[in-house]
Amino acid sequence: MKAIYLTKQGDAFSSFEQRExxxxxxxxxxxxxxxEAFGLNFADVMARRGMYKEAPPLPCLLGYDVAGTIEQLGDGVTGxxxxxxxxxxxxxxxYAEYALTEALAMAKIPTSISSAAATALTTQYCTAYYASAYVTNLFAGDSVLVQAGAGGVGTALIQYAKYKGCQIFATAGSSDKIEYLKKCGVHHPINYKSQDFVEEVKKVTGKNGVDIVFDAVGGKSVKKGMTLLNSGGRLVCYGxxxxxxxxxxxKLKSxxxxxxxHPLFLMxxxxxxxGVNMLKIADNKPQIIQHCLQKVVDLVDKGVFVPEVGQVFKPAEIGAAHDFLEKRKSIGKVVVQW
Ligand SMILES: NC(=O)c1ccc[n+]([C@@H]2O[C@H](COP(=O)([O-])OP(=O)(O)OC[C@H]3O[C@@H](n4cnc5c(N)ncnc54)[C@H](OP(=O)(O)O)[C@@H]3O)[C@@H](O)[C@H]2O)c1
Structure with missing residues (x-):
């Protein structure tokens, strides 16, 4: 089979090699x-840059999300x-023509969904479901701030918050992405390149701030997000x-x-x-991953979750696909189709 190996750390265009x-x-x-298709995640960029502790040693195959048909089943798999x-x-x-998965981490593709779109539903939508339903349990009327709202996980968080009847603030770094956030139903899109997100939120909420912040940007974005939290508020730090x-x-400064x-000043x-790290959840309680995946499928069937495919690349364009994601050009999911 063909497989696309990460052979060294560094630049998107010179780090991959297709092997048989x-x-x-x-x-x-x-x-x-x-x-049929595999998806990219921002963690793949971090792995290529040598900043992803869990990544396998080089040369290695990256790739968390695949969609296709079952070729072979191991013992004990039912359903x-x-x-x-x-x-x-x-x-x-x-990143290969054939990939192994644990059956617990697999679900049938809803009929309305293409294989490219299905790749978004696994890691990104499961992370979003876990963060917004499982650990924060969004309620109608909650005010929510989603950082990097136009991304893969961001899109899913917005769709869930909208379903729950929350007031949604979301940030993005370009005017195209702001238009996309409006289309997604975000009540208060904020272009963080030209606006300070704390000031923009406070213009709407006064000093009350928000109930939940979803942050995968890190650094000062977290510190500023904390200043926006209401009493009872939660900041989910997942990237x-x-x-x-x-x-x-x-990096040190970040x-x-x-x-x-200090816990006292949280209490x-x-x-x-x-903190959310889905790999740790998968290690410790794989049944939670299975539960999240099933819930994601249910929400696709209800029309709540509608994955957005930002761009589809060919396998030979893996460098361009990585570059696209790394340079923040993507909206929704970046996919490679065999
Ligand atoms: N903890 C977990 O288990 C888990 C699971 C999945 C994903 N994640 C994390 O969730 C985040 C989103 O993942 P994703 O795959 O859906 O990616 P994504 O959001 O589609 O792409 C990353 C986006 O982050 C924003 N961004 C902000 N600062 C950035 C920077 N310094 N460099 C590059 N991008 C920056 C960019 O949007 P703007 O142009 O709007 O700034 C960019 O488009 C990532 O941080 C990822 O590591 C964590």
């Missing part, structure tokens, strides 16, 4: 998927048949994109910029910071 390698075999509890169209989370290995384009001193928070105003 043997097809893997499904072990106990696993499925082998003939991949699926060879030939089923499925989407799945892969623990790396997705650190701010670290990605900095030298060692810039880490310090997050701020330091007294009744505020919480919640």
């Amino acid at each position: 390698v043997p097809k893997p075999k499904a072990g106990k509890g696993q499925a082998l998927i003939k991949v 699926f048949s060879v030939g089923d169209r499925v989407m799945a989370m892969t623990r790396f290995g997705g 650190a994109a701010d670290l990605s384009d900095k030298n060692i001193f810039g 880490v310090l910029d997050f701020g330091i928070y 007294m105003p009744s505020k919480a910071i919640i």
Whole structure:
């Protein structure tokens, strides 16, 4: 099979190499998927830049999201048949013509959804569902701030917040993305390049601020987000994109910029910071991943979750796909189609 290896850390255009390698075999509890499309995640960019601790040693296959048909089932897998169209989370290995997944991390593709769109529903939508339904339990009337709202996870968070009847603030870094946020039903889109998001939120809420902040940017974005939290507010910290384009001193500054928070000063105003890392959840409680994936499918069926495919690339364009995501040009999901 063809597989696209990350052979070194660095630039998007010179770090990948397509190789011919043997097809893997499904072990106990696993499925082998003939991949129609695989998705990119911002974590792939971090891995290429050498900033993703969980990434396998080089040369390696990245890739968390695939969609395609089941080619082979390992022992003990029930509820699926060879030939089923499925989407799945892969623990790396997705950048290939065939990929292995744990059956727990696989679901049939809803009929209305293309394989390209299905790749968004696994990691990005499951992360968003876990963050907004599982750990923060959004309620009607909650005010929510979504950082990087036009991205893959951001789009899913906005769709869930809209479904729950929340007042939605979301940030993005270009006028195209602001137009997209308006189309998504965001009540208060904020272009953080020309507006200060704290000031813009406060213009609407007064000193009350918001109930929930979803932040995957990190650095001073977290510290500023904390100043916006109401009593009872939660800040979900699930990424650190701010670290990605900095030298060692810039990274150190970004880490310090997050701020330091003593539990007493969270308890007294009744505020919480919640860290989310789906890989750790998958290690510790894989049934939560299965639950989130099933809920995501249910919400697609209800028309709540509608994945947005920003751009589809060919396998030979993997460098361009990475560059597109890294340079913040993408809206929604970036996909590679075999
Ligand atoms: N913790 C977890 O388990 C988990 C799971 C999935 C994803 N994530 C994290 O969630 C975030 C979103 O992931 P995604 O795959 O959906 O990506 P994405 O949001 O589609 O793309 C990243 C976006 O982040 C914004 N951004 C802000 N600062 C940036 C910077 N310094 N460099 C590059 N982009 C920057 C850009 O939007 P603007 O142009 O609007 O700034 C960019 O388009 C990432 O940080 C990712 O690592 C975490």
